[in-house]
Amino acid sequence: MRGRGLSIDAEFLQWFGLLGAALTWTVQLVVGFGVTLARCGAANAVLGVDVKAWEISLMAVGIALALLAEAAALTLLWQTRDVDYSDPPPEGRRHFFVVAAVLGNLLFIVIIVLSGTGAIVHEPCMPS
């Protein structure tokens, strides 16, 4: 059973490492877009949406989650250091995924920072 438990942990680390940062950026983008729409809508007189506070919060949480995903990927990369990507699944596939995840997560961290910074600097409710 212990072996099965370890396997499930590795599966979680694999998928969280691969998809965690990407999904985090997606949530940041969609929620940020919604917040800006709410800020520019008529209901803002009642809601009083603070776009900058939202965007800073989203960026901070996003960076934290993306760093966690990177940590998960690096952990699994270390665990599969003796495995080649051409080895049989699941170990070979896992190693292949985490190599992609380690590189991809760095890109997503940059995207989250740039996306958040752009949203903070940009003045909302201007005509496109």
Place this chain on the structure above:
Amino acid sequence: MSAVARSEQPPLARPNGWWGMAIFVATEATLFGTIIGTYFYLRFNNLHWPPPGVPEPKLTLPLLLTGILVATSVPMQFAASAAAKGRLSAARAALLLAVVVQAGYLGMQLHLFVHDVHEFPPSGSAYSSAYFTMLGGHDLHVGLGILLNLWLLLRTSTGLTTYRMNAIRATTFYWHFINILALCVVGTQISPRA
């Protein structure tokens, strides 16, 4: 084989090449999701779409061309199935048929693209900027798929290996995605006529 015996078989693991293509397709889907999202965002913020002076998009030719491109999913799938059964000649014939049709599609698309650029340049309006970004991006992806197919034809000229069979499988997956994308792109393109 009974249903019970069938269910006891372990699931067939996909090769890493297929997973690599799946990750690539996910990034491309994100890219086109943002491009199409941008198009409709701009569309809903403009009263006139396309703007005055820009002709309405054509309907018949883009739909016809897209239908022809989408049909290439059939020979691509056939090529993957034939390769899996070791039928190299059939797989190569299907690949060749697909690549000829796809090249014809790309040639016609580029001709229409250049014609449209002369009629309403990308720098002219938000509409033309979004329009050419979307179509240009899609044409680039079709071009990449054609290069992949030509590479497969070249590689399989000396025989079929597991590696090459996986490459055909991954490329077929890519083409199914491109064809679904073509439907999304043409739907967006002709949406002002709706």
